[in-house]
Amino acid sequence: MTETPTKMTFHVSSRRVDAHGSLSLCKNAEIALDTDMAGNAEAFNPAELLLAALSACMIKGIERVVPVLKFELRGVQVIVDGVRQDVPPKMESIRYEIVVDTDESDRRLDLLHDNVKKFGTVFNTVAPGTDLSGVMRRA
Structure with a gap:
């Protein structure tokens, strides 16, 4: 009988903070996201x-x-x-x-x-x- 290899899974949750940015959460970490249509120099687009x-x-x-x-x-x-x-x-x-x-x-x-x-x-x-x-x- 052949064993099926275990697959790694990942989970990230992102939410809109306001019109200038959002936040992604994973494990105990967070990343600020540039979701502002004008751009946001304080976050990654x-x-x-x-x-x-x-x-x-x-x-x-x-x-x-x-x-x-x-x-x-x-x-x-x-x-x-x-x-x-x-x-x-x-x-x-x-x-x-x-x-x-x-x-x-x-x-x-x-x-x-x-x-x-x-x-x-x-x-x-x-x-x-x-x-x-x-x-x-x-x-």
Whole structure:
């Protein structure tokens, strides 16, 4: 008898605070949302949240494989830029740069990047519908 793999589930609740913003809640955390039609510099708008989710996915993926690969690093920074098209509205392209502070070889850096691309949940959700590309480089 084959066991069905356990699936992870996620739950987020968002509510309108006022005409200038909303709030998303998850576990014991909250994120201010820019849902103001004029914009709100104090919060992430939906497109910025998508880019933040992608960058968090990349960093979490690195954290997941660092012990497995015995990869030594001192820090990671992810820079993500997106271009939105108007008709139909969608994120047309996303470019990223993952900067890793490490003394590991270029081959090992490439292996780390491959793992980020292969096993990232948000990465693999966004990639099929978006022109998604980027680089991983040494700090």
